[in-house]
Amino acid sequence: MKAAPRRLDWGDGAALLYMALALLFIFLPVGSLILFAFQDGMAPVPPFKGPTLAWFDKVLHNRRLIEALWNSVLVGGLSSLVATFLGFLAAFSLARRSWRFAEGAQLFLMAPITVSYLIIGMGLQIAFNLLGVDRSLLAVGIGHVVINLPLCFAIIYSQLGEHQANIERAARDLGAKEWQVVGLITAPMLWPTLLAAYFIAFTLSWDEFVIAFLLSRFDVTLPVVIWGLLRSGLSPELNAAGTLVFAISIAIVAAVEFLLWRGRKAAVHG
Amino acid sequence: MAEQKQRVSLRRISKCYDDSIALTETDLDIAAGEYVVLLGPSGSGKTTLLSILGGFVAPTTGKVAIDGGDVTDLPPAKRPTATVFQDYALFPHMSVAANVAFGLAMRRMGKVERLRKAEAMLDLVGLKGFGGRGVHQLSGGQRQRVALARAIAVDPAVLLLDEPLGALDLALRRQMQEELVRLQRRLHATFVHVTHDQEEAMSIADRVVVMNHGRIEDMGPPARVYLKPASLFAARFMGENNLFEGKAIGRVNGQTAIDTAVGRLLADQNAASGEALHVGIRPEQLRFAPELGAQSLGEARIEEFSFQGTHFRVRCRLKDHEILARVPAETPPHVGETLPLFVRFEDLVLLQQ
Numbered sequence: 256m257k258a259a260p261r262r263l264d265w266g267d268g269a270a271l272l273y274m275a276l277a278l279l280f281i282f283l284p285v286g287s288l289i290l291f292a293f294q295d296g297m298a299p300v301p302p303f304k305g306p307t308l309a310w311f312d313k314v315l316h317n318r319r320l321i322e323a324l325w326n327s328v329l330v331g332g333l334s335s336l337v338a339t340f341l342g343f344l345a346a347f348s349l350a351r352r353s354w355r356f357a358e359g360a361q362l363f364l365m366a367p368i369t370v371s372y373l374i375i376g377m378g379l380q381i382a383f384n385l386l387g388v389d390r391s392l393l394a395v396g397i398g399h400v401v402i403n404l405p406l407c408f409a410i411i412y413s414q415l416g417e418h419q420a421n422i423e424r425a426a427r428d429l430g431a432k433e434w435q436v437v438g439l440i441t442a443p444m445l446w447p448t449l450l451a452a453y454f455i456a457f458t459l460s461w462d463e464f465v466i467a468f469l470l471s472r473f474d475v476t477l478p479v480v481i482w483g484l485l486r487s488g489l490s491p492e493l494n495a496a497g498t499l500v501f502a503i504s505i506a507i508v509a510a511v512e513f514l515l516w517r518g519r520k521a522a523v524h525g
Numbered sequence: 526m527a528e529q530k531q532r533v534s535l536r537r538i539s540k541c542y543d544d545s546i547a548l549t550e551t552d553l554d555i556a557a558g559e560y561v562v563l564l565g566p567s568g569s570g571k572t573t574l575l576s577i578l579g580g581f582v583a584p585t586t587g588k589v590a591i592d593g594g595d596v597t598d599l600p601p602a603k604r605p606t607a608t609v610f611q612d613y614a615l616f617p618h619m620s621v622a623a624n625v626a627f628g629l630a631m632r633r634m635g636k637v638e639r640l641r642k643a644e645a646m647l648d649l650v651g652l653k654g655f656g657g658r659g660v661h662q663l664s665g666g667q668r669q670r671v672a673l674a675r676a677i678a679v680d681p682a683v684l685l686l687d688e689p690l691g692a693l694d695l696a697l698r699r700q701m702q703e704e705l706v707r708l709q710r711r712l713h714a715t716f717v718h719v720t721h722d723q724e725e726a727m728s729i730a731d732r733v734v735v736m737n738h739g740r741i742e743d744m745g746p747p748a749r750v751y752l753k754p755a756s757l758f759a760a761r762f763m764g765e766n767n768l769f770e771g772k773a774i775g776r777v778n779g780q781t782a783i784d785t786a787v788g789r790l791l792a793d794q795n796a797a798s799g800e801a802l803h804v805g806i807r808p809e810q811l812r813f814a815p816e817l818g819a820q821s822l823g824e825a826r827i828e829e830f831s832f833q834g835t836h837f838r839v840r841c842r843l844k845d846h847e848i849l850a851r852v853p854a855e856t857p858p859h860v861g862e863t864l865p866l867f868v869r870f871e872d873l874v875l876l877q878q
Contacts, residue, residue, distance in 0.1 A: 429628035
């Protein structure tokens, strides 16, 4: 039922003003970053002159940046795949098998979420040192699996309810073997959730700086390169690079929202 | 009816959990082609019994045999049973046809052949031409039919139905009850159906198994269980009943005399002298004029009534005890009036404590 329309009063005005200020506070930094990426001049500071696409052109021809971009795609793409896969297996087993230590195991799986990336990065550095693993993209990827696995686990676990368990039971009843249940029923049934988990892991990896900085050496990811460039001063080129990174993140988040929305719709009707 | 082949045999089946008993030792035989309904309130053990039959729950003790073969230790996939789940449990990412053909695919039937059979099954449940649709495009009743088609597609020796109509509205439920019975007759199949709805049980079952607190209270054809229940619980659970505590005091002219709170009553049914028991009188068995073979209960005062279409449901007070009666629709009752009540000797049911 819709509430009857009501005349706006002073309270509403104040609330709207407050909301506008809050949104300004949140979006001003991003807005100015994007605006001055189009600056026709050497400094990304007011007054705004432009617009020009020259800085984007420069970014796309900056070999270090482009190389780092592909490194980021590689690290994000593969580490998210591993995190999603491992998260799925853990979630499936903890949701489906009644096991004495299930709650404890779940707690341990989720615990890394509460630990800061700095601590995890340092811990990984020490561990890799002991194991003789060099600082490299592989090390960064493993680090990103460590931080994303709990998240993927939590997202997938939340979707493995009793209704889904019953659907798997029906498949078993009709003669499906365990691998057929997982491969033909559980995974396909959960694909929107699996994709959402994958893309969320990817965006976090894509943006992640601390662990990437601590665990990489010669080949680096995009945030590390941008940080390096920042040290040599502000330039609209950095704004352009930041704008690209931001645009890609937004695209992925939009994709996740869409998939989750479709998944919810299917769940409501399913 | 000819002697029928035995399909299912449950022997001394029980199920205990850590701190509770879901099912006490129970025996149950089911004939081929029989429609058996397990009826009881939640927690009565009816679903546990069905799950044990389907292989989803392992019994603590006892043996399950189907067509003479011991299946006690077999998983659901290896049993000749198929289950229709309460929430249907359809595969949401598959088409209707793929859902129905799933069990056949697991049995390695070729694609063309299994899709043909799936179409035939859909036809059987009244969903001809729905094969290409997605599950989310179907209504609740249609999903129920798909779940049914999917289960019967694998030609199970026993079809298990776990409260299959619970999620449907009343009109649709009545219609599906008729269709289930028609389908079962047509396939000459054995159906075991769990429900807590006694009207549903009575209308579809060849045999009702009334359960409570993990044990079978009574079983038999619906009419027998309704009219001559074997236990107090069955008498209370199946339809409305007037129950009075009493004590058998002896035999008079081949009839049992019982002292009850509403006076001394005579029943055709036998009971040992001195036995404490309950006397059951169905509301529709109360008569309002003397007749041969009936006794008077006295005059009851009408306290409340409601119109039910075919009759008035009347709540009266008889010697300080509440009693329900059914008055024909053409003689409307009035609150405060008295109603003479009679009941036939043969209609009284004596129930042991």
